[in-house]
Amino acid sequence: MRWLTFLVVLVLAGGLAVPGIAQQKLKAGFVYVGPIGDYGWTHAHDFARKIAEKKLPWLETIYVEKVPEGQTESFIDKLILQGARVIFTTSFGFMDGTLAAAKRYPNHIFAHASGFKRAPNVATYMADFYQVYYLNGLMAGAATKSGKVGYVGAFPIPEVKRHMGAFALGVRAVNPKATVHVRWIYEWFNPTAAKEATEALIAEGADVFAFTEDTPTVVQVAAKRGLPSFGHYSPMHKFAPKHMISGQLVHWDKIYVDFLSKVYAGKYTAENLANVDYWWLLAEGAAELGGEFGMPVNPEWKARLQAVKVGTPDLGRLSVYDLVMKRLAQMSDPKVTFEPFTGPIKDRKGVLRVQSGKRMTVGELNGMEWAAPGIVGPWPKEP
Amino acid sequence: MLEWILTAIVRALAVSTPLLWASLGEIYAERSGVINLGVEGMMILGALFAFVVAQVTGYPVAGLLAAAAAGGLAALLHAFVSITLRANQYVSGLALTMLGLGLAGVLGRGWEGIPLLNALPEISGLTYLGLLLAVGLWLVLHHTRLGMVIRSTGESPAAAEALGVNVHLVRYLCVVFGGTMAGVAGGFLSVAYRPSWTEGMTAGLGWIAIAITIFAGWDPLKAVGGALFFGALFHLSFRLQAWVPPEALRMMPFAFTILVLAATSGRRRGRGAPEALGLPYAAGER
Amino acid sequence: MKRLGPFSVERVLVPSGAWVLAISLGAIAAALVAAGVIFWAFGINPLRAYAIIFAGTLADRRAAPEILRQAAPLLLAGVGLVLAFRAQFWNIGAEGQLLAGAVASTGVALFSPIPAPWLLPAMFVAGFLGGALWGLLPTLLRLKLEVNEVVSTLMMNYVALFSVEWLIHGPWKGKTAFGFAYTDTFPEAARLALIPGTRVHWPTLVLGIALAGALAFFLGRARLGFEIRVLGENPTAARYAGIDPFRTILLAMAFSAGAAGLAGVGEVAGIHHKLLAPGQVSLGYGYAAIIVAWLARGNPLAAILTALFLGLIFSSGDVMKVSLQMPFRVTDVFNGLILFFLIGSERLLNYRLRWAPGDRAAETADA
Incomplete structure (x- = not known):
């Protein structure tokens, strides 16, 4: 044995x-x-x-x-x-x-x-960072002088529409009369098209820019005219150190x-x-606010954002800078005590899309086709 | 309304700059009898080398010179294959487009995502220089002996040779000149228009430059109008989105090219292509 | 006549098939050597690189069928271009014609009431007509108004591209596509059969081979084939022979563009089962088909070989991306170099080496 x-x-x-x-x-x-x-x-x-x-x-x-x-x-x-x-x-x-x-x-x-x-x-x-787009929107609403915010979009699909929607909700939360003007380029990647789309928006009077396109073109074009913008996806601060207010970063x-x-x-x-x-999302650290890692808001813009005051139903009257930081904290909290897509929300045609007090589900967000109020421009497949 | 038109004109000028440079070069190449469909490839190489040299040296103008050299070298390849080896010019040009896009994509890896800090202003010397060049090149082409030599090479190389013209040399020079112009056009994109480098950034502009060459009836002055027209179209395709469906507008420059070619072509004399365009020439063979 | 060592160099009017093959293979080999410089610049031993490419394409049982899959659209579009080029019509628009074929067949697959067994044939017919129609406008413009077809066919590619974008974002956007830019997926009856164990939609491949054979027969025997040949080789003679260039070129282009349309049908019915972004429907097959046709030197049957070769090049590019971690544009470098060496070597076709060690008389006689 x-x-x-x-x-x-x-x-x-x-x-x-x-x-x-x-x-x-x-x-x-x-x-x-x-x-x-x-x-x-x-x-x-x-x-x-x-x-x-x-x-x-x-x-x-x-x-x-x-x-x-x-x-x-x-x-x-x-x-x-x-x-x-x-x-x-x-x-x-x-x-x-x-x-x-x-x-x-x-x-x-x-x-x-x-x-x-x-x-x-x-x-x-x-x-996903529709939440960060909302924060960007708040700042864009404060930064625009003409009341016209420009957005260069890649493709009119739910992901981009959702981001634009959150952005527009943010803009309107600070500046209820402002509008978000949209141009589509039908490509994820086409710097030349992104550039001319930005120029077209500038010619129409837009003075703050956000976008969905895979190059820093929009940031560069806006900065050349001395106009502020928000970065997209990758750290683009270095392309316009004075003019980029913030942006979304992914992790x-x-x-x-x-x-x-x-x-x-x-x-x-x-x-x-x-x-x-x-x-x-933000709470899990997969999204970050900012145009550069570790810099939620460009210090060049801090004072200007602190100078603009806005009233809110839950936080009272405060500066846009503080509002952004509060909302960021709320959404970064594991309990997510604030959510941009909370009803009641009507679309730009006046149809009620989110019931009062309800939050949009992940499924609804992923299939979102409607245009948020304040968005101006073509919206293919608008329900 | 006036402001609306004014801004459109300014944008048209900016977009037309690379188109004008590239098409002026192509006009000379084609006037000498050699069509070069490699404009896109030469432009993208110009864009890459302009950016890299401008970034390394700190001088955007040095970058533009490098772009001219890169475009000229690429054109030299086309010239060798299509003039000396008498290969099919269309296919050689297409090969140049593939090779240029390929090489730029491979060599340019690692230069993406870097801003060019001391970029040239957009409506800059290049825009005005392009307009001046158009006038100068028109004068040379139509009012000098050199121009006559170039035109005769493209119209009837055998007759030109009988008059003592070195057809191959003239064609070589014109094709290489075309390449340097396309290179600068590409350089404009990466050091002025949108000061940074990305793979594939020419996005079809080279093809529009070729269309302008034909649209302009191989005339440098008319190329100014052509470039401005297409520049305006490209800009307006975003400007008008508020009223017209975006997809229709995005295809507009391309659809318009066809329409315009149809409307301006026809069998009228003086508008036609150089007689010997696209035909290889062997000394003493015909 | 010149001498090259013990050989005498002679001019020939019609090169032999073996000589064409030898020169072509030599050109390809030279291109691969030139491309070796790229590998070397990336710090990869070129020999090792080619060994890896071989192991990852022809020698890999999963990857080898992919060559066939990519050769199918290249063959169909390439056979069409062989004919167009022989008629001296510079059709650069196979890409757009391919997309038009994909659109037409998608329309039939999704919106026609045609019953199951006839659905796929109907899609191929629609695809052929769609491609042919897309090629019709540049053809008419060239024949009626002398509009340069290189530019017009090329521009039509872009028009096709944005038309597809419009369809998939607009009227044809699928209800089951979850907001993404796709049409609904095709019913089972509209999907092509695959070779078991692979993803090769063989009916398209068979169609391509059949078309190449038919075209070879037709060019050699039929009256219209003769007319196209004469028209391409000697337009003046064609006029004296009473050949109507309008009718001849129109028919040649209808076939050429229609064949590219069939390639589009294969892609949507064999691979995607839906219409999607134009850059996904065709991976530049319409442009690469120009190389296929050029390499085939006007011979439709040779296009079978050259399409396979281009399929191999595409697959090699895929291997380079994964195994050598190279930028995706490396495929374009290969295509460009091969094309350059092929056309550069063409002049050699008109010469022939003859073994003539003691034949000095020929040399002096020629001088």
């Missing part, structure tokens, strides 16, 4: 050695929709990938940029061939391809950004670090992701 004891000991030792093997690196593959140099959406994901790699010593990453939707699966194949065990697909259009690939690789872990279909080995995640790294750590710890496996959905 001795040999049997010996065998048992051997097997046990082998079993104990397994955690040692688990100390090896985890490889994650990222599938991007745009080029990493676009300075917008894809740039932000790639930036976060690098942060995650720095923070997690056991993490190795690999990426592929500019992946066409029709080739999602084929690129996932390639990443897995390179040894990736976790795959992040970072565009809505990758949804069906991701799920199909997940079926073929049941032991791999997938996470899809901005989608809604999940599976035992497919989680979903999204970092995909918070989600990536959280998710990958849980995978590494064995908490997330290829069997239990069907209900894992990250919808992370």
